Amino acid sequence: MDNEKKRDFEELQQPLWRVRLRLFRKSFRENWSIFKGSVLGPIGLGIVIFFAIFAIFYPFYVNIMGSVSGRPSMYEPVTGFAFDIAGTHPHSPTLHHPLGTDPLGRDILTQLMFSASNEFILGLVAAVGGIFIATTLGAISAYYGGLVDTALMRVADIFMVFPFVATIAALSQVVYEMTLFRLALIIAVLSGFGGNVIMLKSGALQVKVKPYIEAAKVAGGSNLYIIFSHIIPNVLPLSFLYMMFAVTGAIFTEATLAFLGLLDVRMSWGIMIQTANDAGYLVGSRLGTFWYLWIPAGLAITFLCAGFYFIGRGLNEVVNPKLRER
Amino acid sequence: MAKYIAKRLVQILLVVFLYASIVYFIFYLGPADPTARFIGNPDIPPEARQKLAEQFGLNKPPHLQWLNYMRNMFIEFDLGRSLSSYPRPVWDFIITRWPRTIVLFVSAILISYYLGFSLGKFIAWRRGQLSDYLATITGVSLWTVFTPWWALLLIWFFSFRLGIFPINQFLTPELWSGTGVDSQSIFIYMILSGLLASFFLFLAYYLTKKFVVDRVLARIIKYSAAGVTLIGLIVGWLISGFGTFVGDILWHMGVPIITLATIQFGGSMLLMRDSMLETIKEDYITTARAKGISDKQVRDKHAARTALLPLVTSFILAIPTALDGAMVIEIVFSWPGIGLTFLRAINTGDYPLAVGSYTFFGLIAITAHLVADIIYSFLDPRISYEEGAMKSG
Secondary structure: OHHHHHHHHHHHHOOHHHHHHHHHHHHHHHHHHHHHHOOHHHHHHHHHHHHHHHHHOHHHHHHHHHHHHOOHHHHOOOOOOOOOOOOOOOOOOOOOOOOOEOOOOOEHHHHHHHHHHHHHHHHHHHHHHHHHHHHHHHHHHHHHOHHHHHHHHHHHHHHHHOOHHHHHHHHHHHOOOOOHHHHHHHHHHHHHHOHHHHHHHHHHHHHHOOHHHHHHHHOOOOHHHHHHHHHHHHHHHHHHHHHHHHHHHHHHHHHHHHHOOOOOOOOOHHHHHHHHHHOOOOOOOHHHHOHHHHHHHHHHHHHHHHHHHHHHHHHHHHHOHHHOOO | OHHHHHHHHHHHHHHHHHHHHHHHHHHHOOOOOHHHHHOOOOOOOHHHHHHHHHHOOOOOOHHHHHHHHHHHHHOOOOOOEOOOOOOOEHHHHHHHHHHHHHHHHHHHHHHHHHHHHHHHHHHHHOOOOHHHHHHHHHHHHHHHOOHHHHHHHHHHHHHHHOOOOOOOOOOOHHHHOOOOOOHHHHHHHHHHHHHHHHHHHHHHHHHHHHHOOOHHHHHHHHHHHHHHHHHHHHHHHHHHOOHHHHHHHHHHHHHHHHHHHHHHHHHHHHHHHHHHHHHOOOHHHHHHHHOOOOHHHHHHHHHHHHHHHHHHHHHHHOHHHHHHHHHHHHHHHOOOOHHHHHHHHHHHOOHHHHHHHHHHHHHHHHHHHHHHHHHHHHHOOOOOOOOOHHHHO
């Protein structure tokens, strides 16, 4: 008993940041073990880390291959041309071009690596933006209720009905130049006002009825203060979960639009498949012959999407205790 | 209930109006002047262009154009005429193209949800085992697979490697040309006969369930009813003399349906698994097991029925995503449905057609939401839309 009291006293002597750090590390360890137990989560993390390394490795690949072959300009993703191949393009894989060349004579592995970082940026900007909007609106809607809630939910209904790709396809005719960044912002707004608001609002409703919100009100906290420093921080785990799914959605949308030829992007995985398709290499028996034009890019899109989705499912078991094993 | 539906219908009208207005402004705020393409055309002098614009009402201020469009849409049900194939009305496109998309999607979704339901409840029961992980990983991979890529892969496999399906298109032109048979009417009769057959099947199942108690006998009746319907359909079409044409269309539907069904299957299986995992933690499942009912009975009769609810909702909510999927699938398979029409309309600046098909689509999606709510209240007795039902308990 005495010992315990002494320890409690010592704990009180510690600075606050150290206590917080210890608590954070403790909860992190617990959550990590749940995340690890979900199997899918670590696999997803592995895939995403692999693609991150893949993206970082791009300049090294260009430098190494450039100095080996003596022509670094062959390894430009958009403007390069493989001079060393005597035959016609697209050409099947050679020693200097491990995944072959596309119909315009550009190295496919370079394009894959170059695009990887763009996909990350697009996915993260779209997801962070969209979830930021959705979390704020969800918290406001849950906290105020009444008329504000009804208005926001009806807006969410309308946004949910909009077919994503078709709407952006229509917008691509209006927006002057559909670059990756503009696309990311449009995806963020469309997904931020739609279904995510409803999901995050239900999370915020559970936080709103907790006693500490009452306590904060009694202590004289203003509405905005309570929303931004008490409700939103406690909804954040849920937001983070939906962010992973939003990244998947954003990358998928970009690839689909690029495949339909509606983006003004210089290079991306979707554009790679579109280039091959437009040049007529993806018809019938040619599919098998020119596998290097569409298989690597398609696999990259699928795996990166799956990676973030896997992480989301792993996090789901951490955030939703209902799903855990009996 | 009737009061609730009436209230929702009024809301729907409002939402459709807002939706149509937003869509209208998205398109018409862009490079919307359809006469702009005639600039520099020596055959059409500026005066003629001016006259053309007047004829179409393009010289009016934007808000009047918008009011005009809305009046035509909501009062006269007129969606205007297509600009790219001029005198053809937009309705004509919608009526011919929508059935093709809907048939494709509904059949694929039905197949995938049935498979997802059966497999999902099975793997949820075996949580943590190897079959669960394998099925989950397959499901997620199918769910996140890049649709055009997957379609190309399946085309390569089925049409080229195995050679059992055609490469793409809606029909084989060599078969149809010169016969004077209209593919549209054949297709409509196909849909009608399919609906008739499913109605007959539903009736047979319903009557069996109501009047036949013996389980073995009921099963025999169900299977024979299915067999009779199938044979009846085939014989009927063969007698009519159009059997080869119907077979041709069905043959061309093969790979698109397999593509869509496999993609949807991943999602529905995962959803069923998650929903099942939540259901089997309920107390009544423990009670049922404690009573000594076999595991299979508990799984199929007690757990799966409750767990089906989210699947039904997602089935209905999958309809709004159909236009997205349709655009991709139809361009890969050259399937002349609404997605391809919409994409062409966007690319050629055919705004009346784009807005018309888009709005019509929105109407379907919004109605689907209402249907989802109503079906939900039938399936889950805990949900009630009656006024004051909560108070009486």
